[in-house]
Structure formats: C-alpha cells, structure tokens
Amino acid sequence: MKNKLPVLRAEKGWSQAALAERLGVSRQTVNAIEKGRYDPSLPLAFKIAEVFGLAIEDVFTPEDTDEQTQAG
Amino acid sequence: MNKRKPVKQYDYTVLVILFAAAVFAIRGATQAAWALVWIWGAAMALIALSLGVVASLSLNNNGASAFLRLGAQGAAGRLILALWALLTALASLYLALQGHPALVLVAISLLVVVLPGTGTLIVDEYVQGLIARGAALAGGVGLAAAMLLAALRLPGLEVALGALSFYVGTLEVYVWRSLES
Numbered sequence: 001m002k003n004k005l006p007v008l009r010a011e012k013g014w015s016q017a018a019l020a021e022r023l024g025v026s027r028q029t030v031n032a033i034e035k036g037r038y039d040p041s042l043p044l045a046f047k048i049a050e051v052f053g054l055a056i057e058d059v060f061t062p063e064d065t066d067e068q069t070q071a072g
Numbered sequence: 073m074n075k076r077k078p079v080k081q082y083d084y085t086v087l088v089i090l091f092a093a094a095v096f097a098i099r100g101a102t103q104a105a106w107a108l109v110w111i112w113g114a115a116m117a118l119i120a121l122s123l124g125v126v127a128s129l130s131l132n133n134n135g136a137s138a139f140l141r142l143g144a145q146g147a148a149g150r151l152i153l154a155l156w157a158l159l160t161a162l163a164s165l166y167l168a169l170q171g172h173p174a175l176v177l178v179a180i181s182l183l184v185v186v187l188p189g190t191g192t193l194i195v196d197e198y199v200q201g202l203i204a205r206g207a208a209l210a211g212g213v214g215l216a217a218a219m220l221l222a223a224l225r226l227p228g229l230e231v232a233l234g235a236l237s238f239y240v241g242t243l244e245v246y247v248w249r250s251l252e253s
Binding site for chain 2: 024025026028029032033038040041044
C-alpha cells in the first residue's frame, strides 16, 4: 500500500519521532510505514488520517488501485 | 496506541546480583557462577515462553545495543542491567574454563544483547510483528542448535543453555537488524 506520509509530515514540519509520539507508536513504525515495509492496522491507519485531518483514502492508496489508475 | 508504561523491575536484577554475591560468600565462585547462569537460563526460558504475550524488548539503534527489557528505566536501571549481564557473562566464561565449554555461548549471547548499552522501545503493532517473526526464527535456530549440541554428547544443562543462547542471540539480531533497516 502506498502512502503520503512523508509529504504530509513535511507539510506539518514533523519529524518521524514527532509523528510517532502523536500516534503513540515507535519511530521505527512510522519509518516502516513510510518506506512501505509495513501496512498499518485499520485502527492505526484511521488514527494517522485523523492526525492529519484527512480521510483515510487521502493518506493511503492500495497498490492495485494506483496501478489501475495509471493504466487507465 | 500501545504505549506501555515501563515496569520498573530492575530492582529484581539487584536481588539477583545480591543473591549471587551471597552465594559467592557462602559457597565460593563456582557455585555463584552456576547461580548466575541458572538464573539467566530460567529468565530467558520464561521470556521465550511468554514472548508475544507479555514480554517487551528494549532496543536501541544508532550505536547502542538491544537488551531484553526487564523494565530498565534511567541510567541507574540500565547500569544495573549491564552489570548483571557482565557478571553473568563472566560467570559463564568462568564455567566454560572449568570444563563446560558450551557455556561460552551464554557469554556470547549476552555480549550480543548488551553491548554497548541498553535502551527502551515502544512495543507497538509493528514491533510486535517483528518479535513474533523473530521468535519463530529463533525457535527454529534454537532447536537446531540443541540437536547439534546434543550430537556433541554434551550434558543436558549445557545443551539447554546453549540452545537458549542461540535463541536469544538470533532473536536479538533479527529484531535489531529489522529496526535498523
């Protein structure tokens, strides 16, 4: 799953550690999510969207949807 | 999300050290060394058993080491845990020289875990997944190590401690490297 965390975080001026603290997770978790090595659970994904004040689909994009959009 | 409040348990570590000191005073160095190694083995076996349910890992990146957290808090707690690990490593090396060579594995696993320091990490869903996968890998490695050590006709205690050493070391390295990447 793709995500816009690095961009959204940069807009807020937050470090990974700062975002992690807001989410109540480790910095390594935020890093793993941003690099695509880990897909967060639904509760965490909703919390991430809430922190940025966005809808969850504005933060996360399924890989296949992204590929279909490009093919179309 | 899952920010666990650290449990201050390093006082138990102090009790272990004091107990070993008492054994040393009463029964001598060899018995004290066995006491430390037995306690290490029991603690690691308990952690292995409860991993994924209760246990937490303290991990420290960027130059520091990982350590199985027993609730280290602050400099005093980390110092006590490091002291315990050092004493146990020395005890295992001492016993290795006393005719129990497999116990050098205990010292190696402690060095892998403790050097150069200790730290804490929030064990959230991602880290829990790492721990679960690491524990599965470590379990296999530990069992294979047990078979190899048994094939060397080593005493049962040394086989068990050696297998635990491989388990702990594998788990430590796996989780640490995953967090480093």
